[in-house]
Amino acid sequence: MLNIAIENGIINIDTIQKKIEMNERKKFIEKHTYSIWQGKDGKFYTYLPDEDNKRGKRLVKRTSEKAIEDEIVKFYKAKEDEPTVIQVYSNWISEKLEYGEITRQTKDKYETNFKRFFENKYLPIANRKIRYIDEEILESFIKTAISKLELTQKAYSDMRILINGIFKYAKKKHYTSLSITSFMGDLEISEKSFKKNHKSDCELVFSKDEELLIERFVMENEPTLIELGIILAFKTGLRVGEISTLSWSDVGENKIHISKTEIRYRDDNGKYVFDVQNFPKSDAGFRDVIITADTKELMRKIKMLNPFGQYIFMKNGKRIKGQAFTRRLYVICDRIGIGERSIHKARKTYATKLIDGNVPESVIKTQMGHTDIRTTLDHYYFNNKTESEMQEYIAKALSM
DNA sequence: CCCAGCCTTGCGTGCCATAG
DNA sequence: CTATGGCACGCAAGGCTGGG
Numbered sequence: 001m002l003n004i005a006i007e008n009g010i011i012n013i014d015t016i017q018k019k020i021e022m023n024e025r026k027k028f029i030e031k032h033t034y035s036i037w038q039g040k041d042g043k044f045y046t047y048l049p050d051e052d053n054k055r056g057k058r059l060v061k062r063t064s065e066k067a068i069e070d071e072i073v074k075f076y077k078a079k080e081d082e083p084t085v086i087q088v089y090s091n092w093i094s095e096k097l098e099y100g101e102i103t104r105q106t107k108d109k110y111e112t113n114f115k116r117f118f119e120n121k122y123l124p125i126a127n128r129k130i131r132y133i134d135e136e137i138l139e140s141f142i143k144t145a146i147s148k149l150e151l152t153q154k155a156y157s158d159m160r161i162l163i164n165g166i167f168k169y170a171k172k173k174h175y176t177s178l179s180i181t182s183f184m185g186d187l188e189i190s191e192k193s194f195k196k197n198h199k200s201d202c203e204l205v206f207s208k209d210e211e212l213l214i215e216r217f218v219m220e221n222e223p224t225l226i227e228l229g230i231i232l233a234f235k236t237g238l239r240v241g242e243i244s245t246l247s248w249s250d251v252g253e254n255k256i257h258i259s260k261t262e263i264r265y266r267d268d269n270g271k272y273v274f275d276v277q278n279f280p281k282s283d284a285g286f287r288d289v290i291i292t293a294d295t296k297e298l299m300r301k302i303k304m305l306n307p308f309g310q311y312i313f314m315k316n317g318k319r320i321k322g323q324a325f326t327r328r329l330y331v332i333c334d335r336i337g338i339g340e341r342s343i344h345k346a347r348k349t350y351a352t353k354l355i356d357g358n359v360p361e362s363v364i365k366t367q368m369g370h371t372d373i374r375t376t377l378d379h380y381y382f383n384n385k386t387e388s389e390m391q392e393y394i395a396k397a398l399s400m
Numbered sequence: 401c402c403c404a405g406c407c408t409t410g411c412g413t414g415c416c417a418t419a420g
Numbered sequence: 421c422t423a424t425g426g427c428a429c430g431c432a433a434g435g436c437t438g439g440g
């Protein structure tokens with residue numbers, strides 16, 4: 001059983017902080033081989049190793065036992081070469097990067113996650129020596145983060161990846177004896193402790209009417225490239241990263257070939273780099289998306305605005321970034337008085353329409369670029385019907 | 401679990417229309 | 421002619437979600 005500093009059911013962070021310090025302190029004092037004695041003057045004495053001194057040690061004197069212990073702890077702490085959590089973390093991560101086990105984008109992700117979880121203001125452990133992190137501390141660390149940082153399940157799983165990675169690496173290097181695998185196996189965390197981000201269906205897709213309003217709003221004025229790109233998203237279900245990197249050579253008579261996507265990572269100076277990656281999000285992402293007659297018409301309109309560019313969607317000679325589409329869609333939603341939704345919701349709307357339209361699953365999978373139809377059904381299928389439509393469907397079914 | 405995208409927000413800047 | 425303010429986009433930073 002793990003012990004945890006809990007008072008009235010609430011983890012006491014101060015207690016845990018003290019415990020970390022106590023563990024460190026105990027360790028150092030045990031390590032100290034010279035004895036501590038009280039002299040006739042009532043003061044406390046001990047020796048500390050000192051290579052500069054002829055005797056190889058120097059005598060220290062303090063007025064209290066605690067003060068002399070403080071001095072011992074300070075001394076060994078300064079000499080301490082045992083790594084902190086953050087040091088283990090960065091060694092682990094650079095090793096992984098070196099071996100090509102993770103990509104640059106993942107490193108970025110881990111970096112922000114590490115800051116978020118391990119350097120949080122409630123119970124940070126980044127700068128603690130990893131050897132003194134025991135199971136009790138670790139459990140408090142995890143539970144504090146979950147409750148104070150209001151983590152979702154997903155966020156916790158991100159945190160777990162780091163914890164497992166760091167502690168497995170630390171054990172391999174003999175920085176700690178703690179077995180993270182068995183610790184995690186024993187750790188019980190209630191699903192209830194996680195924050196849920198519940199979103200209703202109408203926040204996740206557009207209804208038929210809303211899509212119509214958007215299209216009308218765009219087409220009634222002089223549509224810009226960005227706006228036409230938004231319409232394209234509704235008509236093809238493409239990811240925004242795919243739209244923003246389309247070239248005319250990708251567009252065929254009846255289909256659009258998807259082979260590129262927008263990526264972002266930090267360069268060595270920490271600056272963000274937006275780039276075009278010559279393969280889509282997943283292998284299934286390579287695909288030919290069938291387009292209909294009205295989409296072809298749309299493509300003609302787009303071509304008139306930028307017929308010769310390297311990319312279809314360009315402004316001032318530069319590729320338009322994915323976020324420009326999302327922003328513009330927000331504004332359009334505001335203008336026509338419907339709830340703001342991102343362009344990715346156009347993809348979900350598209351998928352919902354295909355499913356409701358009884359399109360064969362194999363076709364839906366290809367159009368969406370999914371390897372498994374479950375992905376589409378689980379994450380892209382929502383109820384975007386109005387109440388009267390729903391009533392109609394149900395009435396029809398009941399009368400049969 | 402590992403990976404890679406998407407989402408949201410703040411800020412800077414250039415453009416444009418309009419007010420002063 | 422200049423100040424001002426809205427708008428749209430780029431850049432950053434950090435959080436969330438999807439995919440195999």
